[in-house]
Amino acid sequence: MTGLVIIGGSDAGISAALRAREVDPSSGVTAVIADAFPNYSICGLPFYLSGEVPDWHALAHRSQAEIEEQGITLRLDTRAIGIDPERRTVRVVDRHGTEDDLAYDRLVIGTGAEPIRPPITGINLPGVYALHTMEDSFAVHDAITERSPRRAIIVGGGYIGLEMADALTTRGLGVTLIELLPTVMSTADAEIGEVLRVELERHGVHVTTGATVARIEQEAEGLVVYGEPEVRVAADLVLVVVGVRAVTELARAAGVETGERGAIRVTRTMETNVPDIYAAGDCVETWHRILERPTYLPLGTTAHKQGRVAGENAVGGHCIFQGSLGTQVVKVFDLAVAGTGLRDRTADGFTPLTVETVVPDHKAYYPGAHDLRIRVTGDRITGRLLGAQIVGYWKAEVAKRIDTYATALYNGMRVAEINDLDLSYTPPLGSPWDAVQVAAEAWVRARGAVADTASEPVGRW
């Protein structure tokens, strides 16, 4: 029997707890959770705020009772304030201020990430919010429902900023989105960012890119955001969502080393440098399957997988995290934008070539066809698939098409081999060569080596 303590009750922590109990039902598992909301879907917050999910309780992946039924002890509203690796104890404090030591055989740290707070004067003013925890979400929800704001400013055009632009527009607010970089969604190519800009503007969002925000002031007309060049926008509500950073203070104080982007350094078995301390989720660096090195990719999907590996290994398993491809999808109004793997700008160590193809999602003769814009990135030298990006109508199977590329990437396929895949076809839902294959073929042609085809009996790369 292993005594396992887990710090954190979001995706990584609860996944670790559940997996540990599944693999070793004799293990004792206690999760220390800073708030009262174990296993909530943080990714669902924008949809609660948009009104599409009326009851926030629905955002729980599992209820507290469901987790406890698995034999997991939950210490809610309890913060971990210190780890003693020598004595193998975690110092915790509950909401009454009472301190206590929890003994562990193995510890899993899943302290997650917190919003980056950029150096903006006035960022602490009432009416300026971050969006990461359930509490943040309640605060924004109260502001929307009780104070009937008409105008919102979103600082940050990443995927949460984009989802919130959609959500607040859906709520009836006039939205201005301010992004530092030249295009929104900087995790995708600029061409995709421009498609998103058009979609945002089509729905009435004012989009300002290439702009820095310097200060926020409370003036007669509301909160006024000032920035460069020539930014002056007034609103009733400001959201600052410019990314997150790993929460590592507790770990570092216990001698745990950090690495990429300040996240906790872990092995692919999710072990830290300190014996018997594992870590997983948004607080750790993530092995990238194509780059074959650690990166910082805080994503819910990855947190679930890493938590599972940590939980299994913490009770004696021998699991290896198979790595992330950074696969993502986001819905913005009527579009879905998805990506997996590398782009020209991120393909360090490769010789990337990216080719864009516009192709209908299904046979154009069947009603309701929508063009997909697909960007395939491959290595010019070896022909290996490195990544793909798709933007198109959100119901045009964009998300699961990126999954075909993600599965190909996982297996180290060459771009040309995509055309050998036996994919499904019926005119309402595809083409004899699916859109993902048409785009792969366009890449092969652009590479300029017709003879180097998928079916050629050569080694992979």
Place this chain on the structure above:
Amino acid sequence: MTGLVIIGGSDAGISAALRAREVDPSSGVTAVIADAFPNYSICGLPFYLSGEVPDWHALAHRSQAEIEEQGITLRLDTRAIGIDPERRTVRVVDRHGTEDDLAYDRLVIGTGAEPIRPPITGINLPGVYALHTMEDSFAVHDAITERSPRRAIIVGGGYIGLEMADALTTRGLGVTLIELLPTVMSTADAEIGEVLRVELERHGVHVTTGATVARIEQEAEGLVVYGEPEVRVAADLVLVVVGVRAVTELARAAGVETGERGAIRVTRTMETNVPDIYAAGDCVETWHRILERPTYLPLGTTAHKQGRVAGENAVGGHCIFQGSLGTQVVKVFDLAVAGTGLRDRTADGFTPLTVETVVPDHKAYYPGAHDLRIRVTGDRITGRLLGAQIVGYWKAEVAKRIDTYATALYNGMRVAEINDLDLSYTPPLGSPWDAVQVAAEAWVRARGAVADTASEPVGRW
């Protein structure tokens, strides 16, 4: 320069022609096509007949002009009536009855398949139709639009029968579907067939399974179909769609050998036993990637791939057909049914285990979630993924989810490895563990070896 003659103008023939010209622009390519409809999407016929595709011209993958622009000579309304492998000529006859010999260096046979005509008395009566060629389609279209039939009987519950039940119901006809086997869609498991039966009946289709049709008679009340047990149904229109068989007479007369289900025997380079004669598409046997032996799987997707391989090799290439998984999807009313790979009944040489999981297509808290029924088949001994079937709402990304399994199958993955895939997630379009992973995990649990996980560092099988 290679002189290439292609017999057949459907998917395989035109793919071969286009690929030959692409790989060797100096090659002379002539396609001999029995009708006036090169490169038509046979799979689109049900949607023309349903009225969803108003103009049949739209069914062409490419126009005649687009094909000819690629330097391909089309001999339309011209039938090949003999092949002389010694002299390397093809005897053809045009619509005026004029015969001619075409010389070839290499020949590609793409004569396709034709509907099986079961031994039903009265199958030749007016009002009884097959559905395979454009001409068939025009005949049925004329019957529907000019004679205003009210009742239709469809003999055969395979995918064309199912699509036509949908199409004719959409046209306002009352439809009776008669299937020999205990469930419709016998290429899927019976559990899926039962889901389809409910969907058909929900839309007013009368479904009779386990019934043989013995004769059709023209009586006062219309065409009456008689069968066992106790089948007597009257209608204005009867469609007999019980499958297809390879058209091989021309090839056999030239000494070309046949194999699986009477289809032309080919190598994986799409060569027949006769020198310089290639064959591809619905007239040939198809290498199955998992079974590693020839099967008969006449599908448009496969015909395109085989045609491409044949065309490339016929002008000097060295392409290998990578095999079929039998991946299919069909839309029936509001459902899509998709499958790839093997099932318990088809997994010869394996020790199959099939596990069914019902799981929502995306986070249930986001509106519009639909349950998917996913059946995963894997090998009990090795853990290897053998196949998958999905049925669910047709817009719930059923088709592209089967493609994830198909891509995993192509790469020989184990079921447990599916959980290591980095798939996309956003609450409106998925879950942190996608439905395909939840189903894979259920299989792993059912196999009863929790320790044998995806992440375990073991060989593949």
